[in-house]
Amino acid sequence: MKIDTQLKKKLKDQLIKSIQTQKQETVIVKSPYSMTKDELSSMRSTLKIPQNHTLENVVDKELIGGFVIQHGSNIIDASVKTNITNLVARLQAAL
Amino acid sequence: MKTIDSLISEVEKELSKSSSKPTQATVGQVVEVKDEVVLLEGLDDVSYGELIEFENGALGLVVDLTQTSVGTIVFGDYVGISEGSTAKATGRIFSIGVGEKFLGRVVNGLGEAIDGGEKITSEKQYPVERIASGVIERQPVNTSLQTGIKAIDAAIPIGRGQRELIIGDRQTGKSTLAIDTVINQKGQDVICVYCIIGQKRSTAAALIETLRKNKALDYTIVVCATGSDPAASQYVAPYVACTLGEYFMDKGRDVIVVYDDLSKHAWAYRQVSLVLRRPSGREAYPGDIFYLHSRLLERACRLNEKLGGGSITALPIIETQEGDISAYIPTNVISITDGQIFLESDLFNSGVRPAINVGTSVSRVGSSAQTKAMKKVGGKIRFDLAQYRELAAFSQFESELDERTKKFLDRGAAMTELLKQKKNKPMSLAQQVVILWAGVNGYLDSIPVSKVVEFEEQFVASMNTNHKKLMEQINDKKALDEDMEKQLKKNVEEFVKVNYS
Secondary structure, eight states: OOOOHHHHHHHHHHHHHHHHHHHOOEEEEEESSOOOHHHHHHHHHHTTOOTTSEEEEEEOGGGOSEEEEEETTEEEEEEHHHHHHHHHHHHHHHO | OOOHHHHHHHHHHHHHHOOOOOEEEEEEEEEEEETTEEEEEEOTTOOTTEEEEETTSOEEEEEEEOSSOEEEEESSOOTTOOTTOEEEEEEEESEEEESGGGTTOEEOTTSOBOSSSOOOOOSEEEESSOOOOOSTTBOOOOSEEOOSOHHHHHHSOEETTOBOEEEEOTTSSHHHHHHHHHHTTTTTTEEEEEEEESOOHHHHHHHHHHHHHTTOGGGEEEEEEOTTSOHHHHHHHHHHHHHHHHHHHHTTOEEEEEEETHHHHHHHHHHHHHHTTOOBOGGGOBTTHHHHHHHHHTTOOBBOGGGTOOEEEEEEEEEOSTTOTTSHHHHHHHHHSSEEEEEOHHHHHTTOSSOBOTTTOEESSGGGGSOHHHHHHHHHHHHHHHHHHHHHHHHTSOSSOOHHHHHHHHHHHHHHHHTOOOTTOOOOHHHHHHHHHHHHTTTTTTSOGGGHHHHHHHHHHHHHHHOHHHHHHHHHHOOOOHHHHHHHHHHHHHHHHHHOO
């Protein structure tokens, strides 16, 4: 089957464009203090974040300590705030 | 009172236990809070029927998944949930703890104790939504379930594993019928689960007290989602009740589950559905309202011997408005169940209590679920009463009646009188059999209709004291052989001669 070359080219461009825009996702790191570039790059390498993902640092004083990594609706929570809330819940259940 | 030292040591203990490992979770943001329904964004991998946890600790159940949002119903305090707050997916499908410890307890729509007692320790986790047992796993219903109510056991027998609907207007004794059935299971090795949906809290308290007074609470679990509980928990309560019963069924026990009542359950589901903006159909109920009840009542079954032979008998209750059984929900549930018991306010007001209309009530399982003893008298009763009704309507136009017609009318009136029974006074099989035997064999014909109730009381009392052995025999064998029938005949004749001649 022969396909119009112009149509073929257009389709190819469209697909490449959509792939590029789709893959650009942001991973947000929340921390109580702003992180340095070194810290961010070491985090990027340990978490194996692909190059086309951007890593963004957001300062959130409420966390007290630790950090929260957010990607889409998935989060990895290593903050002091969550630890305290969990502890309070456990103590309330125990007492 | 705990001293501060003990509190501190407790805190230290918890602190030493706590590991500050990072947690991984799927979260979503609240975008809309409506009556007991919360819409969220995010929660990418959440599945239908999964539980999610809000910041304030309230639990939600995912009941709606669209391309962009997740709809949940909230079981706890939804007032504390604010827009923009986060909710975590728990990764658990809605399931509850089940076990022997639940017996004698009152739990809410989520299976948590609300009777002020200690926390219930469960043996297993069962999913609340379970597909009913398959065709191969079942066996036909062939064992009788004694309700202790003469009119039902004789004319509309219920079998173990059957689904029998109790339907009628308000204040016709629907709940009383169900409570009496529960009370009658004492010593019969049957577990009862009583599920209250959308009733008044005062009604629920009175019901629990009645069960306690009659020592029926020991083998009963009360699941209580009253009118003041959220619609979400009223919606799940019957499934929770069924799940609690399934544990015992899987252990080979016989279980009765009473759903009191499913009209209110349909209302609760209608509310949730309308708030979720699902398209509504007849009477504003959503399209899956039939499936709502059919999947619940399908879970009632009798398992085959290989699986232990346990059973769940479902006794759903439906409240009609002004006797209209052709409304949406009543017709649905009538078609799902294996028969129905009609209660009528006219009968109730004229003093026929329980106000069962024996003519229109049916049991599709029929006499295969009747004991041999009851079969002997039961068939005759339906026939007598049917003939009576026909003649009674006809005789209103006739001024002069022949002897035969008159006899039928008298017999019918006496039988109607005989089927009356006091509230919370279920009768054993032998008590029922002896009095009904006397009725169908014409020993009441010589007694005036107004004296029938008195006759019944005295006769049953005399049988209980003077002929205990025969009564025990009937109860044990569940049959009435020729020899026993001869004895019974002698006793009845003697009793009538001494007291009513």
